[in-house]
Amino acid sequence: MRWGVFSDVHSNCEALAVVLEHFQQEKVDGYICCGDVTGYGAEPDKAIEMLSVLPNLCCVRGNHDLAVLGRMDISWFNDMAAAAVGYAQTTIKPQNLRWLQDLPPRVDKEAFTMVHGSPRNAAEEYLVTVQQFHDNYPHFRISPCFIGHSHLPLCFLMKEPVSYVEFGTLKEGSNIRSPRGMRSVINPGSVGQPRDHDHRASCGIYDDEARAFQLRRIEYDVAEAQRKILDAGLPEFLALRLAYGQ
Ligand SMILES: [Fe+2]
Ligand SMILES: [Fe+2]
Numbered sequence: 001m002r003w004g005v006f007s008d009v010h011s012n013c014e015a016l017a018v019v020l021e022h023f024q025q026e027k028v029d030g031y032i033c034c035g036d037v038t039g040y041g042a043e044p045d046k047a048i049e050m051l052s053v054l055p056n057l058c059c060v061r062g063n064h065d066l067a068v069l070g071r072m073d074i075s076w077f078n079d080m081a082a083a084a085v086g087y088a089q090t091t092i093k094p095q096n097l098r099w100l101q102d103l104p105p106r107v108d109k110e111a112f113t114m115v116h117g118s119p120r121n122a123a124e125e126y127l128v129t130v131q132q133f134h135d136n137y138p139h140f141r142i143s144p145c146f147i148g149h150s151h152l153p154l155c156f157l158m159k160e161p162v163s164y165v166e167f168g169t170l171k172e173g174s175n176i177r178s179p180r181g182m183r184s185v186i187n188p189g190s191v192g193q194p195r196d197h198d199h200r201a202s203c204g205i206y207d208d209e210a211r212a213f214q215l216r217r218i219e220y221d222v223a224e225a226q227r228k229i230l231d232a233g234l235p236e237f238l239a240l241r242l243a244y245g246q
Contacts, residue, residue, distance in 0.1 A: 001029040001030055001056075001111070001207075001208050001209075002026065002027065002028045002029050002030075002205060002206070002207050002208075003028055003029070003030050003031065003032050003112075003205070003206040003207075003208065004019075004020075004022075004023030004026070004028040004030070004031045004032070004203065004204075004205060005031075005032045005034075005146055005186075005188045005203060005204040005205065005206050005213070006019055006031075006032070006033055006034070006188055006191050006202075006203040006204070007033065007034035007035060007036065007062075007116075007146075007147075007148025007149070007187070007188055007189070007190060007191065008034070008035070008036040008062070008148045008149070008151050008189075008190035008191060008192060008193060009033070009036065009037050009041075009047050009051075009190075009191045009192045010036055010037075010038070010039050010040040010041045010047075010064065010190070010191075010192035010193045011037070011038050011039060011040060011041030011042060011043050011044040011046075011047050011084075011088065011192065012040070012041040012042075012043075012047070012191065012192025012193065012225050012242075013041075013043045013046045013047055013050060013225075014220050014221045014222070014224050014225040014228075015191045015192045015201040015218075015220045015225065016047055016050055016051075016191055016192065016201075017050070017220070018201060018218050018219070018220040019191050019201050019203045019218060019220075020050065020054070022203070022216060022218055023203075023205075026205055028205065029056060030055070030056030030057070030058065031051075031054045031055075031056060031057045031058065031059075032058050032059075032112070032114055032146055032206065033051060033057065033058070033059040033060070034060060034062070034114055034115070034116055034146055034147055034148030034149075034187075034188070035059070035060045035061050035062030035063075035065060035103070035115075035116030035148055035149070036062030036063065036064045036065060036116065036148060036149065036190075037051060037059070037062070037065055037100070038064055038065050038068045038088050038092075038100065039062075039064030039065070039067065039068065039081065039084050039085060039088065040064070040080075040081065040084045040192065040193055040234075040238055041084070041192055041193070041225065041228070041229060041234075041238070042225070042228035042229045042231070042232040042234065043228065044068065044088040044091065044092050044096070045091065045092055045093050045096050047192075048092075048096040048099050048100065049096065052096075052099055058107050058109065058114060059103055060103055060104055060105060060106060060107055060114055060115060060116050060122070061100065061103035061104070061105060061116065061123070062116040062117075062123065062148065062149065063116065063117070063123045063124055063149070064081070064084075064085065065100050065103060066123055067081075067085045068085055068088045068089055068092065068097075068100060069097065069100055069101060070089070072123070079235070080234075080235040080237055080238055083234060083235055084234055084235075084238065087232060087233070087234060105122040105123065106119075106122050108140075108141075108142060109142070110142065111142070111208040112142060112143070112144050112145065112146060112206070112208065113140045113141070113142045113143070113144075113145040113146070114145065114146040114147070115145065115146075115147055116147065116148050116149050117147065117148075117149045118132065118136050118139075118147060118149075119136045119139035119140040119145060120135070120136050120139040125149075126149055126150045127147055127149070127150070127185060127187075128150050128152065128154065130156065130165050130167050133156040133158070133165065133167070133185055134165070136185070137158075137183065143178055143182060143183050143184045143185075144176075144178045144184040144185065144186045144206070144211075144213065145184065145185045145186070146185075146186055146187070146188065146206075147185055147186070147187050148187060148188070148190070149187075150187060150195070151189060151190035151193060151194060151195040151196070152169065152187060152189060152195060152196050153169060153170035153171075153174075153187055153188060153189030153196060153202050153204075153215055154167075154168070154169055154170060154185075154186075154187045155167070155168055155170055155174075155176050155184065155185065155186045155187070155213075156183075156184065156185040157176070157178065157182055157183070157184045158182065158183040158184070159181065159182055159183075160181050160182065160183060169196065170186075170187075170188075170189070170204075170215040171215065171217075172200075172215060172216065172217040173214065173215065173216075174214065174215045175212060175213070175214050176212070176213040176214075177210075177211060177212050177213075178211050178212075178213070179211055180211070186204070186206075186213055188202060188203050188204040188215065189202025189203070189215070190202055191203060192225075193241065193242065194245045195245065195246055196245060197244065197245045197246065198217060198245045199222055199242060199243055199244065199245040200217040200218055200219050200220070200245075201217065201218045201219075201220050202215070202216075202217055203215075203216050203218070204216055222242050222243055225239075225242055226239035226240070226242055226243070227239075229242075
C-alpha cells in the first residue's frame with residue numbers, strides 16, 4: 001500500500017487541503033496522521049471534518065488534542081498555545097470532540113508503528129536525538145515508527161544487530177529506505193506549523209512494499225491561514241510564525 005504520511009495539522013486547513021490534494025494525486029491507499037490535529041490554528045472543526053472522511057485513516061492523538069479534551073495539564077503550555085486550546089474548546093462541535101476522544105495514543109500495524117511523541121512517551125517526548133532513539137529502541141517492534149510533535153522532518157535508522165545509527169533532517173525529495181532488519185523512526189514534519197525555517201507544508205509518501213519513504217513539501221496559501229487566525233482573535237504571533245516556518 002501507498003500511504004500519505006503527515007502530522008501536526010494544528011487546525012490549519014489551508015495547508016491540510018493542499019496536502020490531501022497532493023495525496024489524492026499520488027493515489028495513496030491510506031493515510032497516517034501522527035496527531036496534533038487541533039491547537040494553534042483557526043479551524044479545529046474543519047480539520048477534523050476533513051480527516052474523518054478519509055478512507056483507511058490511521059490517526060493518533062497528540063498533546064494538543066488531549067489539551068482540547070481537557071485531559072492534559074496545560075500549565076506548561078505557553079500563553080499562545082493555551083489561548084488556542086481555549087479557542088478550540090469553546091468553538092468545537094460535540095461530535096468532533098467525540099472523534100478526538102476516540103483517537104488512540106498509538107497504532108501498531110504489520111507495516112508500521114505510529115505515535116505522536118515517542119514510543120516510550122506517546123504524548124509528550126520530543127524525539128530529536130540519537131540518544132533518545134536508542135532509549136526508545138525497546139519500546140517498538142515494527143519499523144518504521146512514524147512520529148510527529150517536534151514539527152521537524154527527521155529520520156533515524158539503525159541496522160540490526162546494532163552497528164551504527166544514521167540520523168538526518170529530511171528535505172524535499174529526501175528518500176529513506178527502511179529494509180527489514182533496520183530499525184527506523186521517521187518524522188514527516190508538520191503540515192500546519194513547520195518549524196524548520198521552510199514555510200511550506202511538510203508530509204511524505206510511504207510505500208510499504210518497497211519500504212520506502214519520500215518527503216514532500218507543498219506551497220499553500222499562508223496569507224489566508226494567517227487571516228483566519230487573526231479573524232479568530234488568536235495571538236498575532238501564531239499567524240506571523242507561519243510565514244517563517246518557525
Ligand atoms: Fe504539534
Ligand atoms: Fe505535539
